[in-house]
Amino acid sequence: MNKNVSKRAPAVLVWFGRVVPNLLVLAGLAAFAWWGHETGWKLPKFAALAGAGPEKEAKWCDDHNVQESLCVECNPTLYPKPKSFGWCAEHGVMDCPLHHPEVAQLSYPPVVAPADLERARRGLEFTDRPENSQESKINERRVQFASDEAFDKAGVDVRPARREAVVESVPANGEIVYDETRVARLSARLPGTLWWLGKTVGQRVARGEVLALVDAAEVGKAKADLLQALAEADLKGKTLERLRPLAGQAVAGSQFLDAEAALREAQIHRATAQHALVNLGLPIRPEDLKGLSDDEAARRVQFLGIPDSLTKALDPRTTTANLLPVTAPLDGVVVTRQAAAGEVVDSSRVLFMVADVSQMWATLDLRVEDARLVALEQKVRFRPDGRQGKEDLIGKVAWVSTGVDEKTRTVKVRVELPNPKGELRDSTFGTGRVILREEKDALVVPTEAVHLVGDCTVVFVRDKDFLQKGALKLFYVREVRPGAKSENGQLTEIIVGLLPGEVVATKGSDVLRAQLMKDSLGEGCCCGK
Structure with a gap:
């Protein structure tokens, strides 16, 4: 029994060691809360902690997170708002800097040139742009920081508006x-067999250059018809000339008329045979064969359409007269070849593609x-x-x-x-x-500086005296009309609403937007009306 008691004793001590400290902490917190309730003491606000030195003990404006005595929104006479020039119907913003450059937060007198007005006109007329509410008074708002230290802690970066070329696309x-x-898909004009291939994929060709020769029986027949028609027309012409001196005699005159009709018929046959070859891409004129012997004329027709550089390598005694050349209709490159020598082809099959x-x-x-x-x-x-x-x-x-x-x-x-x-x-x-x-001298700011608040597109413009010692740390809410964005999306064109050199909040500017939205929500809306 004594052994069991001795074993339980350490366990009880461990339990007391765990529970008692927690009970003491809870009791201390309860006492601290009672003391705070009795004395009215409260934990300091985060905004007060973000301030510096004496501001921690000063009265604080809960709405605007600055020292109450320095709050320009609660004390308008402390830092009067700039004069408002109202709505600019031409450019769709309040207090338009193009018509009233004095609203710009610049340390020097700004100048607006006619080219600036023309540039804004082009940008707004080109296409529909985001519009601002004419009833909004968001441009009258200002966002204030308690001190330089508070601004630094907020993590807000600033950049000046600058000129840069933009492209809207x-x-x-x-x-x-x-x-x-500029593409040609080449086929054989008649059914036949691929007799010779002279070009392959990747080779450059000139217009009229022969890519292949097709052995087509119909070509040989068309050439023979032409030679026959030429001979017939020649014979009929000689007969007519022989009868011409006898045209005045009765019997001879009748023969002359018959010979004249026969010549016209022979000429028609010749023209028909000639056109048949032309339709096959083998143009020839009777004059080309005039004065040639029968053998020379036959050879000329046999290799019709084939260049001399190729015919020199062919034996006219063993080479068929059925050869039909496949020629390039343009200068280019052979990009496909769907053919091999000896294959049977017809007009429905593409042999070459030249581009x-x-x-x-x-x-x-x-x-x-x-x-x-x-x-x-x-x-x-x-x-x-x-x-x-x-x-x-x-x-x-x-x-x-x-x-x-x-x-x-x-x-x-x-x-x-x-x-x-x-x-x-x-x-x-x-x-x-x-x-x-394309605009060569557009005004641009980082895209992260541009915000949509309610019915308005705005940027936050730094007060021109912001960096001076003892100056209030103010940002003005400025309505703008954005335009094109850079290709990487990092820059946005400001068609209207800023002048070159004005400094705007960029990275971290959501802090200012959040404060603006908080103030607006406290007034029952989020658009600054």
Whole structure:
């Protein structure tokens, strides 16, 4: 029994060692709370802790997080608001700096040039821009920091508005393809057998150059018909000339008329045979054979359409007269060859594809809402995949589809891309940008400086005396009209609302927006009305 008691004793001591300290802490907190309740003491606010030195003991404005005696919102006479010039109907902002440059927070007298007004006009008229509420009074608001230390702790960065070139564009994915107006798909004009192949994939060809020879029986027949028609016309012509002196006699006159009719019929047969060869791509004129012997004429017709450089290697005694050349209709490169010597071919089978690659097409897929902004001849920048580190390709819009793709719900746009060095490849994917507007001296700020508050787009402009010793730490809420964004999205054009050199809150400016929203919510809205 004594052994059991001795074993339980340490366990009881351990339990007391764990519980008693917790009980003492709870009792201390309860006593501290009772003391605070009796004396009226409270924990300091975070805003007071963010202040410096004496501000911790001063009365604090809970609404604006600054010392009450220095709060410009609660004490308007302490730092009167700048004069308001009201709504600018032309530019859609309150207190327009373009018409009233004195509202700008600059240490020097600002100057607005006619070029600035013209630049703003172009930017606003180009397309629909975000609009501000005419009834809003958000421009009268100011956001204040208690001190330099409080501003530094808030983590807000600032940057001046500056001039920079901007490009307004619409993006689209696309694909590089051959220019279909510069592509030829070549087939044999008649059924036959591939007798000779002279070109293969990758070789450059000139217009009219022979790529292959097809042994087609119908060609031999057409050539024979021509030779026969030529001989017949020649015979009928000689007969007519022999009868011409006797045309005045009764019997001879009748024969002359018959000979004249026979000559016309022979000439028709000759023309028919000639046109049959022309239709096969073998043009020939009777004058080309005039003065030649029968053998020379037969040889000329036998190798009709075949260049001398090739006929020199052929023996006319053993070479068929059925040869029909397949020729290139344009200068270019053989991009496909679907043929081998000895194969049977016909007009439905494509043997070669020749493309002039000095110009290519880029086919873009644009959203329907973006396609309405695109017009012919607009400049396009296209970057094929795998072209990192090189300049974008420059082309122009050549065609905008009148329909919407049923599957992708996009609009096709065709772009002509010069390719003088032949670097572009068919079926290469990439990204393009149709250039809608280019502005060389636009005013830009970091995109993170621009905020949408209620019905207004605003930036926070630093007071011109912010850095002076003892100055109040103020930011003004300024309505703006944003425009284009940079390609990487880091910069935003400000068409109206700022002047060059004004300093705006950028990184961390959400702190100012949050304070502005808090103040507005306290007044029953979040738009500054």
